[in-house]
Amino acid sequence: MPDLNKFHWGRNHPKKKAAKVTEPISGDRHRSHRSPEAEELSSIAASIRCVIDLECLSEQGSSVSDQVSHLVNAHLVLKQEVGDLKKERVKPGTMNQEAQKPKAEWRDQAAQYSTHIREEHDLQVQPRREPEMQTCCANQIIDLKKRYEKEEQRVSEEHEVKVQGLQREIESLEMRAEEQRKAFIFEKIELEKIHKTKQDELRREEQRVGNEHKVKVQGLQRKIQSLEMCAEEQEKAFIFEKMKLEKIHRTKQDEQRREEQRVGNEHKVKVQSLQRKIQSLEMCAEEQEKAFIFEKMKLEKIHRTKQDEQRREERRVSKEHEVKVQSLQGKIQSLEMYAEEQEKAFIFEKMKLEEIYKTKQNELREQSKALESRLKQAHDQEQERLQKCIQSRNKALIARDNFSPITDGELKSMFSDLVGEVDALARLKWTLNESPWTNNLQGQLSDNPKRLQKQILQDTIWNALFENVFCSPFRVFRNEGTVLEFQWNKAFGADPKTDNDLYTWPQPSFDAERWRYETMSQGQEALRNLTSEYDPRTKLREGFQSSMMIIRERLGEAFMMVSKIDEKTEQDIKKIAEKAANMWVVFGTQRCRLLVAMKDLKTIEEVKEGPGKQDKSVELITRPGLRRIGDAEGKSWDKEQTVAGCEGEIRKILYSCQ
Incomplete structure (x- = not known):
């Protein structure tokens, strides 16, 4: 025993x-x-x-x-x-x-x-x-x-590591496919832009090549889509298999846990009952010992067989998992090889198309150079012919209308008379001060209040005349002039270089200036002669009279803030307004373009001495300038110059705010 x-x-x-x-x-x-x-x-x-x-x-x-x-x-x-x-x-x-x-x-x-x-x-x-x-x-x-x-x-860790590796490989494949797709789309757009610049013969060839390329691209896209779908299906199958194995594993764990709990509970109950029975037992036989040993050996054998079965099951599951992983890796390698082959084919096709494009581009460049030289020669000849035609036409027009342009001396005389009358009116004595130019402000700006007051009135008069007369050729006709300004811009465009903050003039040209002086000639005739109420030129005369009234009202309001206006001052204001408007109508009938300049004039600085730094400034226009674009015959529109003796002047006053 x-x-x-x-x-x-x-x-x-x-x-x-x-x-x-x-x-x-x-x-x-x-x-x-x-x-x-x-x-x-x-x-x-x-x-x-x-x-x-x-x-x-x-x-x-x-x-x-x-x-x-x-x-x-x-x-x-x-x-x-x-x-x-x-x-x-x-x-x-x-x-x-x-x-x-x-x-x-x-x-x-x-x-x-x-x-x-x-x-x-x-x-x-x-x-x-x-x-x-x-x-x-x-x-x-x-x-x-x-x-x-x-x-x-x-x-589980080995399983997760393998799953993560597969996911990274799938993501890299998807990124490579996406990059190839983007590169292909960019290449396609570039090729389409290049193809549009080619001639008809080359366009047909490009269309044929483009169609073949589209067919290949579609094939590549379909293959890429099939690869992506296959990868997604494999990933889904792998995830489903993983979930299935995890579910089986969890069920086995739950069953084993429940079995252990049940056996433990039964064991506790039976051990307690056995303990009570053992206390009452005093005899036992050797045969029971043999039976117990035999039973124990039998139980151990059963336990070992169960452990062996469990190990074999685990090995089988791990082998199946390894086989599936190897198959997926093989498929991924095949997909990578296929993608590399497609990429090589795409690069070869791209190089081939680039060679074709370079050859065609060289041919087109040579053709375009030859065509450009021919067109340039033809353009120069046509330009010369048109220039001669324009000159002859201008001479014929000038000869036909018997127009006599105003000389520079006459321009200077008319403009200087207006400047002198404005200067005389600006000498008005200030008997009161309700203007924004307070006495304290005048004391900060200058030590000579009379000179400063004259400069302020000069600036006020010239700004009123510029706003209502000089800013455009037709502003003197008020509402009807606004319509003419719109028609002039609509017919010949607006040149941003000529923007004066109130109106943008068209670029100087023969047609634009002819439209201008012909329209102004009609306005001049309407002012000289009486017209019927049904005559469209009547609106020009009414607009002119409206402008005169507005100028007088504005200047009258400005003068009333600094002095009492008598009859003589009112007559002087009316005279200046009519002289400026009539002069501007005459200037508008000239073949050249005449401009009253309020910017880029000669600037004279005046410094108000006092404590502190003179970091403030005020600019006052004491006399505008008169400029001319073109010549008296309506040519040379690229030349701009100031009329001699009509240079403008701006007074810049520097002062301190202390």
């Missing part, structure tokens, strides 16, 4: 020491001196040890249901054997003195042995049995759980 203490508790377990203590009592050398009933009691004590060992085995992970059934059967057999022994005992009255003496001896031995067994059980087994067995069982269960969790974590 094998040693149960060595079999169950191992090399260093305290049970082995307990076996040495009980060896003198339960050894084979004492069995020869015992009676049969003592031998039976000894076997019962051995069975009690078997029950205790069985409980230890059950806590170490063997099948509890099989052990419990085995214990129940053993208990029934023991009860039956004890009953048989009681029946076979001889009554005391029927025994002789010789038979009673050995019977008393083995009874004493049995009592001593039973007492020794109980003491051994109480002192050695019972105090340490439960915590040691529970600790051993818990440690083994914890070790098994840790090993299982480590293995599960390792498998």
Whole structure:
């Protein structure tokens, strides 16, 4: 019979020491001196040890249901054997003195042995049995759980690493495909822009090449789309397989966890019942020990087979996973090779098209140079012919209308008369001051208030005349002049270089200036001669009169803020307004363009001396300038010059605000 203490508790377990203590009592050398009933009691004590060992085995992970059934059967057999022994005992009255003496001896031995067994059980087994067995069982269960969790974590980490690698490869393929698509689209747009500049023959050739290129591109796009769809399907299948495996794994874990909980609960209940039954058991047989060892070996064999099956299942699943991963990697490599081949084909096609484009571009460049030289020569000839035609036409027109232009001396005389009258009117004495130019402000600007007041009135008069007369050729006709300004811009455009903040003149040309002086000639005739109310020129005369009234009102309001206006001052204001308007109408009928300049004039600085830095300035127009574009015959529109003796002047006053 094998040693149960060595079999169950191992090399260093305290049970082995307990076996040495009980060896003198339960050894084979004492069995020869015992009676049969003592031998039976000894076997019962051995069975009690078997029950205790069985409980230890059950806590170490063997099948509890099989052990419990085995214990129940053993208990029934023991009860039956004890009953048989009681029946076979001889009554005391029927025994002789010789038979009673050995019977008393083995009874004493049995009592001593039973007492020794109980003491051994109480002192050695019972105090340490439960915590040691529970600790051993818990440690083994914890070790098994840790090993299982480590293995599960390792498998999941390997799985995640492989999945991440596949995802990165798929993303790189998608990025490369997207870059190729963008490069192709950009190349396509560039080719289309280049093709549009070619001639009809080259355009047909480009259309043919473009159609072939589009067909190839569409094929590439379809292939790329199929590759992307295939990759997406493979990714979905991989994710589905992963989810399926994870679900199976979770279900197995849940089942195992529930089984462990159920077995643990049943084990606790049955252990408690067995503990109560063990206290009442005093006898056991050696056959139960053999059966228990056999059952234990059977359970261990079943446990090993289950572990082997689980390992084989894990290997199978990992091999299937590796096969799938390898197949996916192979497909990805094939896709990469296919993409590289397509990229090489695309680069070759691109180089071929670039060579064709360069050759065609060189041909076109040579053709364009030749055509440009021919066109330039023809253009120069046509320009020369048109110039001669224009000159002859201008001479014919000038000869036909008997126009006599105004000389520079006459221009200077007319403009200087207006400047002198404005200068005389600006000498008006200030008897009051309700204008924005307060006395304090005048004291900050100049030490000579009379000169400053004259400059202020000059600036006021010239700004009023420029706003209502000089800003455009037709502004003097008021509402009708606004219509003419719009028609002039609509017919000949507006040149931003001539913008004076109130009107933008067209670029100087023969047609634009002829339209201008012909229109102004009609206005001049309307002012000289009486016209019917149904004559369109009547509106020009009415607009002219309206402008005169507005100029007089504005100048009158400005003068009334600084002085009382008498009849003479009113006549002077009316005279200046009419002289400026009539002069401007005459200027508008000239073949050259005449401009009253309010900017870019000669500037004279006046510094008001005083404390502080003179960091403030005021500009006052004391005399505008008169400029001419073109000549008297209506030519040379690229020449602009100031009429001699009509240079303008601006007074710039520097002062300090302290």
